[in-house]
Amino acid sequence: MESAKQYVEAGRVAVQLADAIRRLGYPARAHIDGNYQVIAPLVARDAGLGEIGRMGLLMTPRQGPRVRLGVVTTSLALIPDRRISNEAVIDFCTICKKCAQNCPSRSIPFGPREEIDGAVRWRINPENCFHYWNVIGTDCGICMTVCPYSHPDSRPHNFLRMGIARSGFIRRAALVADDLFYGKKPPPRNAPDWTQVP
Numbered sequence: 001m002e003s004a005k006q007y008v009e010a011g012r013v014a015v016q017l018a019d020a021i022r023r024l025g026y027p028a029r030a031h032i033d034g035n036y037q038v039i040a041p042l043v044a045r046d047a048g049l050g051e052i053g054r055m056g057l058l059m060t061p062r063q064g065p066r067v068r069l070g071v072v073t074t075s076l077a078l079i080p081d082r083r084i085s086n087e088a089v090i091d092f093c094t095i096c097k098k099c100a101q102n103c104p105s106r107s108i109p110f111g112p113r114e115e116i117d118g119a120v121r122w123r124i125n126p127e128n129c130f131h132y133w134n135v136i137g138t139d140c141g142i143c144m145t146v147c148p149y150s151h152p153d154s155r156p157h158n159f160l161r162m163g164i165a166r167s168g169f170i171r172r173a174a175l176v177a178d179d180l181f182y183g184k185k186p187p188p189r190n191a192p193d194w195t196q197v198p
């Protein structure tokens with residue numbers, strides 16, 4: 001539900017921004033869920049928002065894979081930001097592999113990044129993943145749930161995120177702690193009451 005809500009929110013912002021640019025007299029197109037003509041995570045990575053993680057999604061140092069993207073393309077002349085790569089996120093995904101270990105359809109690679117369409121990154125097997133969704137009759141998202149970057153926005157977790165961004169030793173220690181506190185194969189959480197059919 002939250003994921004769908006944030007797709008809508010990203011779409012709302014992108015559509016309004018594209019409209020504002022068109023009102024200035026420049027062509028602009030909003031790329032939103034179900035209507036992308038760009039690979040949004042790659043655009044977001046080039047824009048300096050994060051890195052492509054093992055599960056093929058954009059990973060930001062603060063929210064991990066829990067971001068949903070809208071993109072606006074335009075011919076309006078803009079001053080580009082300088083992209084700063086985030087090696088800590090890449091290093092963490094290289095040693096972690098928790099999403100790959102927990103993926104029920106084995107769609108997430110265990111190996112190193114590869115060059116795909118001119119960008120070095122991980123890419124999941126989307127057919128396998130989507131086939132699994134069809135088999136179980138709903139979206140899955142286990143990869144996002146088990147990702148150590150997906151823990152709540154609390155003070156201890158944010159303190160750890162700061163350490164993860166700065167030290168390779170803390171990244172390795174955090175991974176051990178994650179397995180200890182949450183388990184190597186975290187059990188599925190109970191669905192909230194409001195989702196239960198009476």
Ligand code: SF4
Nearest residue numbers: 054093096097099147
């Ligand atoms: S679970 Fe681990 S390997 Fe997978 S995306 Fe998250 S940090 Fe990276």
Ligand code: SF4
Nearest residue numbers: 103129140141142143
């Ligand atoms: S959504 Fe589920 S099946 Fe698809 S990659 Fe993630 S864990 Fe695997």
